[in-house]
Amino acid sequence: MNFVTGKTTSVRTAERSEKRARKAVKGANNGVVSDGDLPDLTLTDRAYQQLEEMITTLVLPPGMVLGEQNLVQRLGIGRTPIREALQRLARDGLVVVMPRRGILVSDINVRTQLRLLETRRVLERLIACLAAERSTKEERDVFAGLAQDMREVAAASDDLAFMRLDRQFNDLIATASRNEFAVRSLESMAGLSRRFWYQHYKLAADLPLTANLHADVCEAVARRDVAAAGAASDKLVDYIESFARKTLDV
Numbered sequence: 001m002n003f004v005t006g007k008t009t010s011v012r013t014a015e016r017s018e019k020r021a022r023k024a025v026k027g028a029n030n031g032v033v034s035d036g037d038l039p040d041l042t043l044t045d046r047a048y049q050q051l052e053e054m055i056t057t058l059v060l061p062p063g064m065v066l067g068e069q070n071l072v073q074r075l076g077i078g079r080t081p082i083r084e085a086l087q088r089l090a091r092d093g094l095v096v097v098m099p100r101r102g103i104l105v106s107d108i109n110v111r112t113q114l115r116l117l118e119t120r121r122v123l124e125r126l127i128a129c130l131a132a133e134r135s136t137k138e139e140r141d142v143f144a145g146l147a148q149d150m151r152e153v154a155a156a157s158d159d160l161a162f163m164r165l166d167r168q169f170n171d172l173i174a175t176a177s178r179n180e181f182a183v184r185s186l187e188s189m190a191g192l193s194r195r196f197w198y199q200h201y202k203l204a205a206d207l208p209l210t211a212n213l214h215a216d217v218c219e220a221v222a223r224r225d226v227a228a229a230g231a232a233s234d235k236l237v238d239y240i241e242s243f244a245r246k247t248l249d250v
Helices: 009-030 043-056 068-075 079-091 110-134 137-156 159-177 180-204 207-222 226-249
Strands: 095-098 102-105
Touching: 043 068, 043 079, 043 159, 043 180, 068 079, 079 095, 110 159, 110 180, 110 207, 110 226, 137 159, 137 207, 159 180, 159 207, 180 207, 180 226, 207 226
Parallel strands: none
Antiparallel strands: 095 102
């Protein structure tokens, strides 16, 4: 750890990887960009990203009641972006809007997670195959770098860095698939899946294996190997499902 910044090497790696991923996504949407022309997040995007990470890493635990004013002070972001971010989180199933009572962080349920994985398996295979087929050269370069970063996180067993890389992986593979309907269906599951993993991984999961399985998908997409991308996606979901079932015994 760097005791000046308080960040581990792998977390800094995740932040560098995020810049590359954002650049590739903007390049795919708006043409070629320069190194210094990274897309800026809106205040709502920033609020959503910060709150999603706090919920999925259990800083804001299940059952906690969230107050808008408290979140405004905590994040240093205005009430309107906070409210819009909470509406997005409600659509994702991470919070529940309780009329006249406030916003409640939703519960975590293993059987719900298993049903979610039934859908994820089909969608993730489709998106991985499409990304291998349709990704741009710039995106494939980022996938190759992301695979390397995942291997580094695996070696370090850095949970926070992995969570950040996982979100980047999801964003990039979604863009590279060029299928907004499949992506829209999968997006609402991502936060729930990350939170479930974070709650249980210390007792039931193998973080290095999980990161390496993500790296396998990235490398297959980077090679434009459609069959390998589909197989790697299936292997990843196989492991995630076995992990979820294992939590029933923990």
